[in-house]
Amino acid sequence: MSTTKGDNASNADRFALKNTLLKQMLAGTITLGELAKTLRSQGLKMSQTQVCKLTGLSRQVVSDIENDNGNPRLDNLRSYFKLLGLELAVLPRQRAELESLIPHLTND
Structure with a gap:
């Protein structure tokens, strides 16, 4: 299957988003x-x-995740975020600690 220019643009747009x-x-x-x-x-x-x-x-689980409601199970979160091209990670709660670990992600 070949990739078209439109596909590349939409992939770049999704990556930027x-x-x-x-x-x-x-x-x-x-x-x-x-x-x-x-x-x-x-x-x-x-x-x-x-x-x-x-x-x-279930639709309720997806809605709860997107609306920061409930207490979704870890396996449900993993499934949802895998579809989005993301994985779950443990990060420090303090912004200063986070910035010291990955300054290029929080400063623009």
Whole structure:
């Protein structure tokens, strides 16, 4: 299968959106749920129903993740974020510690 110019542009757009959202989340200006919902809807152009079909998650679980509600199971979070091209990680809660580890991610 060949890649078209449009595919490359949309991949670059998704990559840029993902990077922007990650920086905002690491800076504390958006939540994990806001990142997830924006990346799903704007980056992947997918509905919650499509996510449910691909991951096997219920619509309620997907909604809870995107709205920072409930207490989703770790395996559900992994499935959801894997679809978005992300993985879960442990990071320090203090912004100063985070910036000392990865300054290029939080400063622009």
